[in-house]
Amino acid sequence: MRLKDKVAVITGAANGIGKAAAEVFLQQGAKVAIVDFDLEAGKQFETSLLEQGYDVLFIQVNVADPSSVKLMVEQVIDKYNKIDILINNAGITRDAMLVKMKEEDFNQVLDVNLKGVFHCTQAVVPHMIAQGYGKIINTSSVSGVYGNVGQTNYAATKAAVVGMTKTWAKEFGRKGINVNAVAPGFTKTSMVEKMPEKVLNQMESIVSLQRLGNPTDIANAYLFLASDESSYITGHVLHVDGGIMM
Numbered sequence: 001m002r003l004k005d006k007v008a009v010i011t012g013a014a015n016g017i018g019k020a021a022a023e024v025f026l027q028q029g030a031k032v033a034i035v036d037f038d039l040e041a042g043k044q045f046e047t048s049l050l051e052q053g054y055d056v057l058f059i060q061v062n063v064a065d066p067s068s069v070k071l072m073v074e075q076v077i078d079k080y081n082k083i084d085i086l087i088n089n090a091g092i093t094r095d096a097m098l099v100k101m102k103e104e105d106f107n108q109v110l111d112v113n114l115k116g117v118f119h120c121t122q123a124v125v126p127h128m129i130a131q132g133y134g135k136i137i138n139t140s141s142v143s144g145v146y147g148n149v150g151q152t153n154y155a156a157t158k159a160a161v162v163g164m165t166k167t168w169a170k171e172f173g174r175k176g177i178n179v180n181a182v183a184p185g186f187t188k189t190s191m192v193e194k195m196p197e198k199v200l201n202q203m204e205s206i207v208s209l210q211r212l213g214n215p216t217d218i219a220n221a222y223l224f225l226a227s228d229e230s231s232y233i234t235g236h237v238l239h240v241d242g243g244i245m246m
Helices: 016-027 039-051 066-080 105-129 152-175 197-205 215-226
Strands: 007-011 029-035 056-060 085-088 135-138 177-184 237-240
Touching: 007 016, 007 066, 007 105, 016 039, 016 085, 016 215, 029 039, 029 066, 029 197, 039 056, 056 066, 066 105, 066 177, 085 105, 085 215, 105 152, 105 177, 105 215, 105 237, 135 215, 152 177, 177 215
Parallel strands: 007 029, 007 085, 029 056, 085 135, 135 177, 177 237
Antiparallel strands: none
């Protein structure tokens, strides 16, 4: 097993890509803290996994609130005594054209997608430094690389995540910590699947592989960067987008 006895914290893990990542990591021997704001979905997922014999812990967290994040980290350390892997996967969208975008929506996306990554990493990294080992994987997006109409707030956060990833790779490399990012393309999450069929077809048409990604496609990229197979990779942004960015 590629993650045997590793302890992973995955944010936004009750649904979508984060949920797929939790399943993949558990199958590879990890112990997983399922971190999400969605209490009902999180508890249901935890119950299902416990019934399958996996070692999991669900914690409801608001990643935009540093005190909530700090308490989460304390709970994980109390249960598992360490954190080896942090997947900063939690994210939201509040899309609108710039001239119609509300400041409230702009700030909310920054609070979750950008400050949430900052809060979680700042709370977890001291434990990784103490043990001389850690894998941090941040979630960017193709929108953060080439921009996207109606996503001023979202694209800004995902571009900023790249900058933080490279900065932290330089800060923590000598501490035995790898910091990388994954930039997903159009992926079949519940949010995307609610779009009109015409829009989905248009999205597929600009992908070289002519299909949308599955959450497991992204989860497998997380797995590679979280495993020892990627021990000499840091400060990298791995595009998992079916060939949009070439």
